[in-house]
Amino acid sequence: MGRQWRLGLARSSSPTRSEPHVDQSQYEPEPAVDLRTSILADLSREMVRLYKEQFGRGPTKARTDWAGPDVLITVLEDTLTPAERNLVRLGEDQKVRDMRTFFQYATVKEFCEPVERLTGRQVRSFLSAIDTRVNGLAMETFVLHPEGYDGPSRADITD
Numbered sequence: 001m002g003r004q005w006r007l008g009l010a011r012s013s014s015p016t017r018s019e020p021h022v023d024q025s026q027y028e029p030e031p032a033v034d035l036r037t038s039i040l041a042d043l044s045r046e047m048v049r050l051y052k053e054q055f056g057r058g059p060t061k062a063r064t065d066w067a068g069p070d071v072l073i074t075v076l077e078d079t080l081t082p083a084e085r086n087l088v089r090l091g092e093d094q095k096v097r098d099m100r101t102f103f104q105y106a107t108v109k110e111f112c113e114p115v116e117r118l119t120g121r122q123v124r125s126f127l128s129a130i131d132t133r134v135n136g137l138a139m140e141t142f143v144l145h146p147e148g149y150d151g152p153s154r155a156d157i158t159d
Contacts, residue, residue, distance in 0.1 A: 039118050040064040040072075046114035047074045047140055053110075054103055057081055059138070070124075072115060072142045080136030093132040100138070104128035112155035115142045122153040 044062040052058040059076035067073050080088065084096045104111065105128070112123040125143040130136060145151070 040066070042118050043072065043114060044074060046118070047076060047111075050107070050110060050114075051076060051079060054107060055079070055081055059136075067141075070144045070146065072119070072144065074140045076138045076140070078135050079130065079138045080132065084132075084136065088132050096132050097130055100130050101128060104140075109155040111140060112142070112153060115144075116153060116155070119144065121145060121147060122149055122151075124154060126154050 041064075043064040047064070048058040048062050058079075060078040062074060062076045064072055064074040080096070084099075087093075087096050108126055111128075112126055115121075115123055121144045123142050124145045125141075127141040127143075128138070129141075130138040145153075
């Protein structure tokens, strides 16, 4: 006889006297909480918070993913402020990119802190990019040192 799942527990497909038969095919086993997935959601929230603090408004969407064992990428959508959108309409894309890049690198510590706190690893490199032609789609990339590294973090390196 096959096994059926209810609330993540396997049991026989035949009912017992004290338990009426219930079609278990609609119940899926509950997935175990994946700590790496939880960290990714927390990092996305932290990046949205930083954007709100730095630029006065947050993105409409944010998603963080691992790109290999040592790289985290957060993609943020619709990040431009109304003033920046006006500058783009006037053809001043480069000024918007320059201004954003300046702010991002002026606050490297603030961007690296949540990554280091949530992953328990130090940031080796921080890269920031924005595409003003697609409504300010931005990408924050963090290259991490290997686990156990105890040297300086990118946040500690002054320009």
